[in-house]
Amino acid sequence: MENDDLQRLGGVGFQDVVAALAIKVLGPQIRPMGRGRDGGRDMLVSDGVIVWSADERHPKAETWDGTTIFQVKHKETLEGTQKDASSFWQSIKTELDEWGDPDSTRGDVPHYLVFATNIPLTPVPGSGGFDTINTNIQRYLDQLNNELAEDDVPKSAREEARKRRRARRDRMKRLRKWRLWDGNQIVGLLNAHDGVRRAFNGFLTAGDVLADLSMLSTNVNQAELGTALEKHARSMLVGERRVYFDEAGYEGHGVPVEDVAIDLPVLVGNRQTSDHVIAFALERGERVLKPGLTTVAKPRHLVLTGAPGNGKSTVSKFLTHAYRAVFLGEDLEIGDDQLKTVASTTDALVAMGVRVPKNRRWPMNIDLARFAIEQGTADSYSLLHWIATTLTGKTASKDIPRWELWEWLKHWPSFIVLDGLDEVSEPSVRKALIANLETFAAEAESERCDMLIMVTTRPTGYQDELPSEAFERIDLTDLAVNDALRYGQLVTKLRLPDDEARQDRIMSQLQQAAQDDRTKHLLRTPLQTLIMSIIAESAKQFAPSRYELFWGYYSTIAKREQNKNSSLSRLLREHALEVLELHRRVGLLLQKEAETATGTDAVLSPLELRNEAWKVLAEAEYEPETRDQELLERIVKTATHRLVLLTPRPGGGFGFDVRSLQELMAAFALTTGPLEETIPRLRRIAPSPHWRNTFLFAAGRLFTEPQPYQQRAITDLVLTLDEDAPERFGSMFPVGPNVAADIIDDGMIAVPKFLRHLVAHAMSALNEPAGFELTGYTRMLMSAAATSDAVRGFVADGLRDALGGPATSRENAEAIQGAITDIGRATGACTAVLGLASVRRDASKTLPAEPVANWAAFSDTLHEYAEPDTENAMHTMDGLIQDVQAAGGFRDQQLGDLVAFLDEPDNVIILGEALCHVAAGSPRLMAILRQNVLPGLWRRPVDLGDDSS
Structure with a gap:
């Protein structure tokens, strides 16, 4: 060499x-x-x-x-x-x-x-x-x-x-x-x-290897595998590179991902150091990750979390695209369009200040929702099987055997994106999927693959299920205001390339919003910044809440469609209420369907959409079967192009391209009607991670409307959410404090009398073992504390009380204060917020005695409720829980046995009563149960009742 x-x-x-x-x-x-x-x-x-x-x-x-x-x-x-x-x-x-x-x-x-x-x-x-x-x-x-x-x-x-x-x-x-x-x-x-x-592909080119696959194994089918790999990379370089702004409900031509991607700020692990996700991921990919040769300590793979609209999918698409461009750009035969794409991708990386990867990886982007539908709970259907099937389907070649694909992955570095873990909600399917991902990573390790895996998910509901020894968690954080404005300018120029006057007007409004304390928090994600740039075309100011932002977006798109000169526009003008009602019904229906085993990638078939439109017209006392049948057909026909936010989906059927818009309409449906019907519905969905964003939109609507009784009702709901909820151990594992934290972080509430109660409730999470996710919870407290002196005082009081409480509360408060220092240094927080890290307990008060677990009462309670046919089960649970407490975790089949036991609702209630005797004195046990058992209870499909549809 x-x-x-x-x-x-x-x-x-x-x-x-x-x-x-x-x-x-x-x-x-x-x-x-x-x-x-x-x-x-x-x-x-x-x-x-x-x-x-x-x-x-x-x-x-x-x-x-x-x-x-x-x-x-x-x-x-x-x-x-x-x-x-x-x-x-x-x-x-x-x-x-x-x-x-x-x-x-x-x-x-x-x-x-x-x-x-x-x-x-x-x-x-x-x-x-x-x-x-x-x-x-x-x-x-x-x-x-x-x-x-x-x-x-x-x-x-x-x-x-x-x-x-x-x-x-x-x-x-x-x-x-x-x-x-x-x-x-x-x-x-x-x-x-x-x-x-x-072991180092920097000494070889992709062309070298694809031209002579005998470098991998003499048993590999060179004609088939080499052709498939090269064809896949070439076709996907152009075919999967575009981002469509109409995915956010705005019509227009797709733009290359390299033209619209930005390097988003990310917090990395426990270090809380400031970094940017594209630079961080590509730097990780530069290291050789082959077991035995790597200089990277475990964990090697990444879990990227981000709130709705934070740009997770765009980032993962760009990273896949960047590796594809590098893979193809050196010596494989590609056309002029592909050469231009390689050059523009290189330019985009340089503009971000990110080094073009030297370690070329073969990339693959997997939609986990679609994989989960195919996999279900079948142990025999593996992720490798899906990758091989997808590769075969996209290259129109003969079937690629899985063992041949493994040979490729064993010898050539790869980058595997597993996008959308949060969209897989049904507990049994999610459990099987997590197991499949663990197996895939473990097999890559045992086969000595130089592989970098990135999983994307929303943080809500992600309980670090993927093993921490293999996957490092990194968290997308809010855009800085200046970054949001730069992104706003970028997307505005892309959408309106030939109209500088409109560009200037939109940017002027975005800059005004960035200077207004009431609206600058809206510029926190790429999606919200895009939506604001679209609203700014027709509105002179922005509403201050996230719900109003998304609702204003629907109104903007609806008015745009109504003002077009076509017969369909007349339909949208004359039947605006029916069209909105159809959106609400479809949004709620798809949101309900998406938490089932078969509805992970939920869409409505043309017949199902027609049936929903029929119901809307019938309830409005039209006659869709006779006199108004033509109206029904016109509505369905309009949907084949775009019905405001309802669009035809690539795989067939109709739905919302952006999940947040589906959740907005589901929230609208749940909050349409009397408050005495609305509040019980919201109480049912609030604990579920799958419904959390829907709940926040619903709460945002109730807080936005000038009805104090609505605001009081939603506040009371959150404060009492865990009362009378034995079916999910509500008293011992409350979710209300985290829901309160999400409401505060959403920025929907400004009235002090409600905000004070919610901040205090959110702070009560400090009393719970593993009761919050450190990074997100700390960021929420810091963001809330920055809004006013009063809120900062509430937070300081909560920290002070926790520092004067039992050991669990003290440890949690100290962890928060350490994170405030680290995150504040990374994000440039103001001095007043950083001062929260210096809050101390009231030294005049004596620390309370530590609670003691009463295990005898625990056992007595279980056996007291035992029936002849459940006595053995209760005895088993008694020993199992005490064994988990002693061992500091589950062993063998214990977790599965406990989950099976809790499938019976009465058993949940009985175990809950027994745990009351030991909960306060057994913080480690409670943390283990919260992290391993409770997510399954919270993810159980929600029964909204027939009245909600």
């Missing part, structure tokens, strides 16, 4: 190569250091032994016994022998200066240093680059012992300079030896260790 190949790897890839070679040549005691600030330690051997074999540059074998550190220096562009060698020496000198600095935070100087670079150093004895740099290092160390070194320093500063030199000398005395691994050495090692070389 050639030295040029080392440049193509990029800095991250080169570091991985050096790490893999070091492990291969010197042994597993070499420890690659992870992402982030490493203190000058790219690789480390801590108090270990390294045995060096003799070679032409080091004719004697050596043994290093002590601490060895490897430092990797990659030069992006080689400029020539002298310039490159000088650059390498300057990098080494910088490191030596840092190690020797007496004020350094790096700790002790290692006993041995290895400097690795892709730069090939000339071997000429005495004057070549290799000998020159070794001489420079020795001269540098010798100079630290030179007592005449300060003679030229002014006398006033001489003693201080001598003191610092001696301090540097004393630190560097620990360094015994060093070695250089230059580009020539690395190439030689790679040639000697072909297995390492083949």
